[in-house]
Amino acid sequence: MGNFAHRLKIQNDINTDYVISGRYKFKIQDEKELAKYIFADLEEDFYKKIKLGDFLVSGENFGCGSSREQAPVALKASGLQAVIAKSFARIFYRNAFNVGLCLLECETNYIDDMDELEVDFEKNIIKNISKGVNIEFKPIPEIMKNFLDKGGVVEYFKEYGTFKENVGGAV
Amino acid sequence: MRVRGRSLMIGGKLKGSFMRQTIAEKILSEHSGTRAKAGDIIIANIDFCFGQDGTSGMIIDSFRKIKDASIFSKNAFCMVIDHSAPSPNIGVSAIHDKIREFAAEQKVKVFDVGRGVCHQLIPESGYVTCGDLVLGADSHTCTYGAINVLSTGVGSTDLAIAAASGKNWFKVPETIKIVLEGRLPKGVYSKDVILHIIRDIGARGATYKAVEFHGQLISDLSIDGRFTIANMAVEMGAKCGIMSADKKTIDWVKCHSAKPPKSIAPDSDAKYVQTRAYDVSDLSPQVACPHTVDNVCGIEDVLGTKIDEVNIGTCTNGRLEDLEITAKILKGRKVASGVKLIITPASRKIYLGALKAGYIEIFVRAGAAVNNPGCGPCVGTHQGVLADGENAFSTANRNFKGRMGNPNSNIYLGSPATAAATALAGKIADPREHRRRL
Numbered sequence: 001m002g003n004f005a006h007r008l009k010i011q012n013d014i015n016t017d018y019v020i021s022g023r024y025k026f027k028i029q030d031e032k033e034l035a036k037y038i039f040a041d042l043e044e045d046f047y048k049k050i051k052l053g054d055f056l057v058s059g060e061n062f063g064c065g066s067s068r069e070q071a072p073v074a075l076k077a078s079g080l081q082a083v084i085a086k087s088f089a090r091i092f093y094r095n096a097f098n099v100g101l102c103l104l105e106c107e108t109n110y111i112d113d114m115d116e117l118e119v120d121f122e123k124n125i126i127k128n129i130s131k132g133v134n135i136e137f138k139p140i141p142e143i144m145k146n147f148l149d150k151g152g153v154v155e156y157f158k159e160y161g162t163f164k165e166n167v168g169g170a171v
Numbered sequence: 172m173r174v175r176g177r178s179l180m181i182g183g184k185l186k187g188s189f190m191r192q193t194i195a196e197k198i199l200s201e202h203s204g205t206r207a208k209a210g211d212i213i214i215a216n217i218d219f220c221f222g223q224d225g226t227s228g229m230i231i232d233s234f235r236k237i238k239d240a241s242i243f244s245k246n247a248f249c250m251v252i253d254h255s256a257p258s259p260n261i262g263v264s265a266i267h268d269k270i271r272e273f274a275a276e277q278k279v280k281v282f283d284v285g286r287g288v289c290h291q292l293i294p295e296s297g298y299v300t301c302g303d304l305v306l307g308a309d310s311h312t313c314t315y316g317a318i319n320v321l322s323t324g325v326g327s328t329d330l331a332i333a334a335a336s337g338k339n340w341f342k343v344p345e346t347i348k349i350v351l352e353g354r355l356p357k358g359v360y361s362k363d364v365i366l367h368i369i370r371d372i373g374a375r376g377a378t379y380k381a382v383e384f385h386g387q388l389i390s391d392l393s394i395d396g397r398f399t400i401a402n403m404a405v406e407m408g409a410k411c412g413i414m415s416a417d418k419k420t421i422d423w424v425k426c427h428s429a430k431p432p433k434s435i436a437p438d439s440d441a442k443y444v445q446t447r448a449y450d451v452s453d454l455s456p457q458v459a460c461p462h463t464v465d466n467v468c469g470i471e472d473v474l475g476t477k478i479d480e481v482n483i484g485t486c487t488n489g490r491l492e493d494l495e496i497t498a499k500i501l502k503g504r505k506v507a508s509g510v511k512l513i514i515t516p517a518s519r520k521i522y523l524g525a526l527k528a529g530y531i532e533i534f535v536r537a538g539a540a541v542n543n544p545g546c547g548p549c550v551g552t553h554q555g556v557l558a559d560g561e562n563a564f565s566t567a568n569r570n571f572k573g574r575m576g577n578p579n580s581n582i583y584l585g586s587p588a589t590a591a592a593t594a595l596a597g598k599i600a601d602p603r604e605h606r607r608r609l
Contacts (some may be wrong), residue, residue: 009280012368013375015571017573062374067324069326087378090378090379094329095328141212154233154237154332155330162338170457
């Protein structure tokens with residue numbers, strides 16, 4: 001049983017109000033409960049399509065708008081393995097890795113709804129098994145990979161107490 | 172020590188600047204002890220960070236999950252109760268209480284109900300100065316770019332990490348340079364300029380990038396006028412919107428802050444990914460139409476649109492200069508029948524200044540509802556939620572569907588002058604008709 005792509009009817013500029021409406025974000029404390037309302041204003045019961053390990057596939061500027069962290073939290077709690085998009089808005093991008101939600105940035109024109117996908121993190125490739133094509137994604141920077149490995153930046157900080165990466169410019 | 176065309180290594184650390192750096196590259200280099208260039212990922216020390224009442228609840232939750240966490244520097248953190256101030260319901264009151272409790276426990280500052288909006292209070296209270304690196308759990312943190320601060324919005328967990336460690340990771344952005352020349356015609360203001368730029372660049376045109384604003388127009392603007400421009404950089408997707416510091420900047424920060432300013436200017440040969448030049452001499456008042464900020468048109472295209480509520484205030488246009496312009500247009504006149512005019516000064520200090528100058532009396536006599544300092548109706552939680560089918564004209568920075576609390580309503584954005592003219596007319600009106608008063 002493989003993992004499958006899911007696409008919304010709208011492709012670009014999916015803002016975080018669409019991901020999870022403001023009227024739910026204050027009311028629901030339980031992440032699994034929150035996940036039931038993802039994209040509720042766009043396509044009711046969208047969450048029912050998602051099986052554990054599936055992917056959300058989108059176009060440009062996914063996650064734009066407000067900085068609400070409930071957006072990546074709800075997406076992660078829905079069971080998605082990753083969100084795949086042509087580009088991501090920057091606060092959402094940071095929030096996602098901070099809460100342990102994987103984002104993959106690549107050309108998404110060759111992925112249709114319900115294509116079976118597999119991700120090779122060593123080679124930075126998404127294999128579209130249904131179409132027999134491989135799509136390269138932008139490698140995830142080391143620091144974000146470390147957050148994902150630990151399940152989020154808080155878990156990472158619980159373990160290391162600080163940023164342990166040796167990052168920086170040429171010096 | 173500058174050695175043209177060559178680097179000079181002293182004690183293993185690179186001295187001097189041959190690097191063609193932008194303001195963002197310089198500030199991030201300085202705060203990370205590296206020679207950062209666009210595209211690098213660095214760990215940087217931050218000078219200040221904060222949350223507001225919509226985001227502090229989750230900041231506190233994440234903070235508490237980190238073992239043995241304490242705020243890295245008591246004077247480098249605060250929380251502001253502004254988005255729903257005073258609280259409109261029990262749930263929000265509980266969050267406000269949680270904020271106060273955390274502030275008392277950690278011995279940090281909380282700006283409580285009535286003090287004002289975070290993006291006015293923080294620079295006004297002297298927490299930030301030129302050359303600082305600042306994070307805020309609010310997307311309009313880019314506002315302080317107007318006073319040569321690299322400030323940017325992040326989510327709650329990000330802020331908790333920054334508050335606990337005094338650091339965060341940053342990807343050094345490329346920079347778009349914007350040069351603004353020409354003199355603004357009467358009745359046209361910095362809000363019109365930034366709306367025009369956003370129309371041109373688009374809501375995602377500056378994603379991940381820093382934007383630098385330069386040119387004669389910027390020099391001519393007051394600091395209040397510059398805050399309006401920097402405030403809306405995020406509406407183009409930008410990480411930050413920064414200006415160089417000039418005498419006006421230094422005078423302003425010295426007047427408000429004891430922190431020594433460190434003016435950071437770009438190198439004359441800094442590398443920009445894009446340069447755009449605008450001449451504002453023929454600019455007309457601009458309006459962002461429902462339901463996106465980049466859906467901007469000239470006022471001539473929307474004149475006469477019926478308006479039910481006018482909102483003047485917010486972190487974009489709630490400053491003393493904005494209230495002065497509003498007062499000049501409203502003086503001795505009355506708001507059109509059927510229009511709710513809601514005016515919210517951005518801070519207690521501004522409110523007091525407006526009282527002293529007689530603006531508040533002008534507003535009240537004109538028929539306005541004057542709020543305590545705070546975000547007012549901008550974010551749709553209280554103090555002016557719209558009814559089904561209503562049209563609002565607002566000096567805020569966002570007009571997304573449902574922004575002012577009701578998805579079945581429409582929001583137009585513009586300058587305080589356009590808003591005031593609109594309130595008098597009961598429909599979108601041209602502030603230039605009042606130019607003799609301005």
